Amino acid sequence: RQYFVNADDTVPEKVVVQKNSPRGVHFRRAGPRQRVYFEPEDVKACIVTCGGLCPGLNTVIRELVCGLSHMYNVNDVFGIQNGYKGFYSSNYLPMTPKSVNDIHKRGGTVLGSSRGGHDTHKIVDNIQDRGINQVYIIGGDGTQKGAYEIFKEIRRRGLKVAVAGIPKTIDNDIAVIDKSFGFDTAVEEAQRAIDAAHVEASSAENGIGLVKLMGRYSGFIAMYATLASRDVDCCLIPESPFYLEGEGGLFEYIERRLKENNHMVIVVAEGAGQDLIAKSIPVADQLDASGNKLLLDVGLWLTHKIKDHCKSKKMEMTIKYIDPTYMIRAIPSNASDNVYCTLLAHSAIHGAMAGYSFTVGMVNGRHAYIPFHRVTSTRNKVKITDRMWARLLSSTNQPSFLSKEDIMEAREAERLANRLPVPASSSEHTKKHSASVLSNG
Numbered sequence: 001r002q003y004f005v006n007a008d009d010t011v012p013e014k015v016v017v018q019k020n021s022p023r024g025v026h027f028r029r030a031g032p033r034q035r036v037y038f039e040p041e042d043v044k045a046c047i048v049t050c051g052g053l054c055p056g057l058n059t060v061i062r063e064l065v066c067g068l069s070h071m072y073n074v075n076d077v078f079g080i081q082n083g084y085k086g087f088y089s090s091n092y093l094p095m096t097p098k099s100v101n102d103i104h105k106r107g108g109t110v111l112g113s114s115r116g117g118h119d120t121h122k123i124v125d126n127i128q129d130r131g132i133n134q135v136y137i138i139g140g141d142g143t144q145k146g147a148y149e150i151f152k153e154i155r156r157r158g159l160k161v162a163v164a165g166i167p168k169t170i171d172n173d174i175a176v177i178d179k180s181f182g183f184d185t186a187v188e189e190a191q192r193a194i195d196a197a198h199v200e201a202s203s204a205e206n207g208i209g210l211v212k213l214m215g216r217y218s219g220f221i222a223m224y225a226t227l228a229s230r231d232v233d234c235c236l237i238p239e240s241p242f243y244l245e246g247e248g249g250l251f252e253y254i255e256r257r258l259k260e261n262n263h264m265v266i267v268v269a270e271g272a273g274q275d276l277i278a279k280s281i282p283v284a285d286q287l288d289a290s291g292n293k294l295l296l297d298v299g300l301w302l303t304h305k306i307k308d309h310c311k312s313k314k315m316e317m318t319i320k321y322i323d324p325t326y327m328i329r330a331i332p333s334n335a336s337d338n339v340y341c342t343l344l345a346h347s348a349i350h351g352a353m354a355g356y357s358f359t360v361g362m363v364n365g366r367h368a369y370i371p372f373h374r375v376t377s378t379r380n381k382v383k384i385t386d387r388m389w390a391r392l393l394s395s396t397n398q399p400s401f402l403s404k405e406d407i408m409e410a411r412e413a414e415r416l417a418n419r420l421p422v423p424a425s426s427s428e429h430t431k432k433h434s435a436s437v438l439s440n441g
């Protein structure tokens with residue numbers, strides 16, 4: 001992880017508030033001092049939330065409004081309602097420290113959110129018409145891509161406007177940053193669903209509790225919730241392909257586990273096994289308003305598959321499927337996420353007041369300003385060749401579902417992604433594979 005901070009020439013390595021004076025705030029970075037770019041009395045700021053919900057959205061909104069007012073005496077702050085389209089389709093909502101005082105105790109976002117509706121020109125026209133000069137945008141990777149488009153258009157028009165992206169992702173799939181706000185809360189809340197699944201499973205003969213957790217492309221919540229719980233016997237994530245039938249397959253493991261323990265708990269991330277479902281239920285891909293692929297319900301599919309398998313083996317069993325997705329997303333953030341949200345909001349304010357445009361985030365434990373394109377060009381995923389996944393496998397004792405070739409391919413993909421040299425011990429297979437990947441670009 002070498003990107004942290006100073007990856008763009010407009011981005012300071014570290015900005016620390018040094019002095020709060022009526023004429024403006026001075027900043028210190030590793031080197032020379034910097035005057036603020038905006039005089040507080042000139043600032044007109046707006047805040048928007050886009051994409052799916054995540055615990056902590058209201059805390060970030062609250063801290064942006066209060067931070068601007070308390071740290072900089074900026075009181076001209078507006079909320080954009082219902083995501084990007086709110087820039088041009090609804091009225092702006094004036095926000096004061098008083099009006100946002102209690103919102104962090106509620107889940108969701110007081111501003112509303114939406115998918116789709118990103119029209120760069122209309123958005124920047126409205127920013128320009130209304131004289132807004134600081135735009136705080138809270139959302140996931142799609143939102144940050146949108147923020148980058150807005151920033152580029154603002155730069156093209158030569159406007160004196162700072163765009164600050166605050167990454168939100170309950171899936172923890174945004175690259176570069178250590179973790180997203182709301183993630184801790186989500187893992188904690190997932191325990192309640194896992195506990196319920198465990199109680200149901202252990203109260204029945206051959207009981208199976210199946211819990212689906214979020215994670216379209218990245219299985220972080222499923223992995224951490226499994227590691228935290230210790231009641232989970234099997235965790236399935238998108239990064240680790242699995243199969244049902246035959247030696248080393250999921251059915252064989254289920255049979256064994258039920259024989260040994262009489263019950264079991266399975267956690268599945270929503271993006272796991274999508275290729276298997278598509279093979280058994282061929283349906284055309286559907287997209288949401290933002291262009292994200294709509295996933296098929298792996299929990300429901302797996303429930304039916306397990307039932308059918310047990311029936312064919314004349315095995316009595318009970319399976320209870322729990323999908324707590326929206327319950328997890330909708331709760332307010334916990335104490336540690338509240339602190340993290342506050343720090344993110346404050347960093348965003350300091351950076352914007354200094355005139356920078358960036359995505360803010362914690363990188364290797366330091367608050368950093370990151371160029372938009374660095375967080376949107378890749379996705380953070382669980383590395384199945386890394387020790388965290390190995391720890392999970394040891395903790396659950398589940399099969400890895402991986403062949404030797406799968407592991408070598410995963411290592412090779414990781415090596416190519418990190419541009420590392422071919423290890424001396426690497427087999428001919430790996431060398432051939434890397435040569436073919438390189439020649440295919």
Ligand SMILES: Nc1ncnc2c1ncn2[C@@H]1O[C@H](COP(=O)(O)OP(=O)(O)O)[C@@H](O)[C@H]1O
Nearest residue numbers: 050051115116118139140141142143145146290
């Ligand atoms: N490539 C893109 N360029 C511009 N705007 C985008 C892009 N991708 C998504 N958006 C906009 O960002 C918002 C949120 O995107 P979405 O993918 O739904 O959620 P998230 O930000 O959580 O990933 C939507 O309003 C969508 O139109």
Ligand SMILES: O=P(O)(O)OC[C@H]1O[C@](O)(COP(=O)(O)O)[C@@H](O)[C@@H]1O
Nearest residue numbers: 051052053140169170171214215216
């Ligand atoms: O709110 P919707 O449209 O049902 O979307 C559900 C999706 O939202 C998420 O909770 C978060 O997704 P985003 O990061 O794109 O907002 C995903 O885990 C889930 O697949």
